[in-house]
Amino acid sequence: MEKLVSSWYKNKSLPESYKFPPETRPGNLFVPTSKTIPVIDLVQNRADIVRQILKSSEEYGFFQVVNHGVPEDVMNGSMDVFKEFFEMPAEDKAPMLHSEDPRNRCRLSTVCLGKVQNLCREVVATFSIEVKKLGSRILELVVEGLGLESGYFEDKLSESMMLSVNHYPPCPDPSLTLGLSKHCDPDLITILHQGDVYGLQVFNNGEWIGVEPLPSALVVNIGNLLQIISNDKLKSVEHRVVTNSRVARTTAAFFISPSDDSIIEPAKPLMISGASVYRACELKEFMLHYLPNLENNEVVMKHFKLQA
Ligand SMILES: O=C(O)CCC(=O)C(=O)O
Numbered sequence: 001m002e003k004l005v006s007s008w009y010k011n012k013s014l015p016e017s018y019k020f021p022p023e024t025r026p027g028n029l030f031v032p033t034s035k036t037i038p039v040i041d042l043v044q045n046r047a048d049i050v051r052q053i054l055k056s057s058e059e060y061g062f063f064q065v066v067n068h069g070v071p072e073d074v075m076n077g078s079m080d081v082f083k084e085f086f087e088m089p090a091e092d093k094a095p096m097l098h099s100e101d102p103r104n105r106c107r108l109s110t111v112c113l114g115k116v117q118n119l120c121r122e123v124v125a126t127f128s129i130e131v132k133k134l135g136s137r138i139l140e141l142v143v144e145g146l147g148l149e150s151g152y153f154e155d156k157l158s159e160s161m162m163l164s165v166n167h168y169p170p171c172p173d174p175s176l177t178l179g180l181s182k183h184c185d186p187d188l189i190t191i192l193h194q195g196d197v198y199g200l201q202v203f204n205n206g207e208w209i210g211v212e213p214l215p216s217a218l219v220v221n222i223g224n225l226l227q228i229i230s231n232d233k234l235k236s237v238e239h240r241v242v243t244n245s246r247v248a249r250t251t252a253a254f255f256i257s258p259s260d261d262s263i264i265e266p267a268k269p270l271m272i273s274g275a276s277v278y279r280a281c282e283l284k285e286f287m288l289h290y291l292p293n294l295e296n297n298e299v300v301m302k303h304f305k306l307q308a
Pocket residue numbers: 164166180185192194199200239241251253
């Protein structure tokens with residue numbers, strides 16, 4: 001545990017256990033800047049918003065939103081709380097984190113945060129409520145774009161929301177490791193507050209492209225479950241996080257998912273000539289297959305395809 005919460009990185013070289021196998025190291029950290037993830041203004045003509053969301057979700061599986069309605073002071077206040085937490089002495093943080101292995105994710109959950117201070121709980125609760133509202137709004141825009149009936153994702157299909165706060169300390173050699181390995185998210189959509197430090201990269205047409213940090217924007221990506229429900233129209237795309245040697249990066253990701261007992265299957269109106277790309281499965285079964293294969297999205301999705 002000490003390894004995960006201490007400040008060893010300040011004066012040491014990268015420990016062996018943090019180095020990735022050569023084939024998965026980021027190597028060249030400079031990614032093309034000519035291609036960027038679309039930025040969608042949520043205050044404009046509704047038909048244009050729907051069209052842009054659909055296009056970005058089909059092409060990139062990612063987009064950023066601005067004028068999204070989550071107040072800037074709530075975003076900044078929450079980010080300050082998260083950063084403050086990681087600046088606490090290691091002994092104070094240790095009981096709230098769980099993972100002995102530096103290769104595993106070491107996450108601070110909302111449950112843990114509640115223990116920090118009442119004040120934090122309030123600002124983070126407000127942030128969560130606002131993001132949940134934004135999530136429902138984005139899902140409804142997706143529903144419209146897909147031609148599904150209004151309210152398709154209301155209630156159980158988007159009942160669960162988990163907040164995950166990621167902290168990436170400065171790294172002595174960013175070319176040898178990753179902040180987060182490549183993966184897709186096992187949810188409907190993820191809404192990410194990435195703060196102002198670069199690190200997120202998205203796989204697109206055979207190359208990694210960077211997601212530029214924009215003040216007050218939120219990053220949205222399509223998860224595996226929405227790819228299944230959209231019958232492969234929308235794409236859940238692999239992404240990863242690179243580190244840097246100068247500054248720590250803290251991000252907050254909200255995962256919006258169906259309730260645990262949901263059945264995940266392509267929406268009937270999206271089956272082309274009645275054909276479904278995926279079989280129906282329980283969310284529990286999806287997660288059981290996702291977790292051991294999370295770094296190989298093809299393996300994850302193939303398991304649920306009708307014609308593998
Ligand atoms: O921290 C980031 O930029 C991305 C985090 C992420 O992809 C995740 O938590 O699933």
